[in-house]
Amino acid sequence: MYTLTDVSKTYRNGKKEVTALSHVSLTIPDGQMVAIQGPTGGGKSTLLQMLGALDRPTSGSVLLGAEDLAEVSSRRLTELRAREISIVFQGFNLIPTLTAQQNVETALVPLGVKARERAERAAAALDSVGLAERSGHLPAELSGGQQQRVAIARALVRQPKVLLADEPTGNLDEATRDEIVALLEQLWREQGLTLIVVTHDSWVARRAQRQLRIARGTVTDSGVQTPAA
Amino acid sequence: MLLTYVRRELRGRLRQTVIVAVGLALAIALVLVVNAASAGVRNAQDDVLESVYGVGTDITVTQAAEPGAGGGRGQFSFGAEDGTTSDDGSTTVATDQLSIARGTMAMSSDVASTISAADGVSDVTATLMLTDQTFSGELPDPGSAPTGPPAGGGGGGGGGFGGGNFDVNSFSVEGITPGATALGPLAGATVADGRGFTTADAGADVALISQSHADSADLSVGSTITLTGTAVTVVGILASDDSATTLSDVYLPIDVAQALSGLTDQVTTVYVQGTSADTVDTAAAAITAALPDATVTTQSDLASGVTGSLSSASSLVQNLGRWLSIAVLAAAFGLAVLFTISGVTRRTRDFGTLKALGWSNGRIVRQVGTESLVQGLIGGVAGLVIGLGGILALNAAGISLSGTTGGAAAATAAAGGGAEGPGAGAFGGTMPGRVGQAASSTVETVLHAPIDVAFIATGVGIALIGGLLAGVIGGWRAARLRPAAALRSLD
Known part of the structure; x- marks a missing residue:
């Protein structure tokens, strides 16, 4: 469970100070699917970085379970990123020189998984997203939708507690978007993980149990509701 | 993974x-070739120096001479009792004198034991360098007028004047310690025929002669040479181990040479071997302190006196080659x-x-x-291949180098610090052999760049260091x- 208390984040741009998050407080229980919406530059990605242990707040606390991500060591943040949290990026962020299979395996490397088990788990993850036969292909040889499936397989191969998705359908056409969202929903239900999706797309947002709107660093919570069918 | x-x-x-691998490869190849060429030039220099010095010699000690006091002026003195005078007033003379070699000075043989006791000295051997000069012929009546052109004599330096007819011969003679072959003038020689000296030859009238002297004087093992009236038996014929070693014409046990020349307990040169290459300078300093009047010359002193294409090659490799290697290496590292x-x-x-x-x-x-390390390794292996190819090509080219140990420094070091003087004999005869070459010795040698495991290790090491350097800097940035x-790049 995430518990954010009075979280603020400011960046310094030359002499100018920019507030990306301002006194944000919210709680996200385990297993919830949350959509975060808002205008560009409103603080969506900054919030996602706080949740993903990629950055620390300027003030306030970000509890993941009992651990405050604002206070733990960099080493512990790295461990949390390796074991508890996975991220799916808008641009897929696959390593261009590695095959789909090898890209998925990169997520298991920091866990110290042996080569054979790594290969087996990566193959199973690719199979679960319907790309078993594409495992030897380079990202450039895959379509956008296929690349995002590989990215999802990479995120889920180590069975994280939290899956963060930053505009996962932003670079996809409508049909592929529907496929990817359906896949995420299916995995969320099957694996019981916490799914937090940053999106501009209201259709995608309506699929979530809960919608957060963030603008000028301030969060508005819609509360838990029944997702659209 | x-x-x-x-x-x-x-x-x-x-x-x-x-691009990175090729850059590193070229740099490493250049370093290898320059290193090998440098070693080849050093070896060539050693060859040249050994011709003066002898193999294994680190230091020579000679007696510094005062101007005009050098030995070996090729001058004959005839007393009234010399020769026989005929009815027409002409005198037939035959004389043989064994004197200290031109440009050398004698010193007490005690210096050898003084040097032995110096720090850093492992072995010592002393020699006495002499010149044997013979004069035989007919001198005209001093009161008669010159008639006609001189009738030349045969042999090594024929000449004549005023109706006289005579032969002048000279050859180099060196007294050595019997049994001392590891250090000194015979270190670079082998016995081609007969036998060498043993310690039992001390005091015996025996001689070793060079192959060239044997050929020119028509001598062989068992022949006798007469030196100042003493018959000496040839027991062995010597050949140089390489073209760089110059032998004296005749070698005698040192005590025999001292007795025949009247230079009892005198030596001209002491050859010194240091305990190691690192102690040569220490030993030289200790000897200088113990013998302040002596001239102490090390290999490096002599090396600085080498001239000719060898010297040019040496400075080319040492200066241009080294700096070019450093520049290319720096560029390759920078590129990586x-x-x-x-x-x-x-x-x-x-x-x-x-x-x-x-x-x-x-x-x-x-x-x-x-x-980066793998990239460096690829460059290193490619550089090794290119570099070894370059070294083989250099050797195949058979570049000929000549080195001259000339000028006052080398001549002094080689022959004992004698004063420069008219040493060609009173009648203008030439001085053959080592004595004549001491003033200026030119040795031709072919450049052979050795392939050394250390060079290969250095090349691979440099490549890995280049890769590691690039990797550490790149990794640090990453x-x-x-x-x-x-994520931010997506905002």
């Missing part, structure tokens, strides 16, 4: 990999570092993603470092990237 990723990355950016940093910058998103996946800084530094950069 590490090696898979390394292999994929290097293949994925093949052009950059090739710049390309690695540029690669890291291009892969900001990749490294950010890997950090978001939980890759530690150490793992990312290892990844970048290994990529490690400094914040994981949020992967």
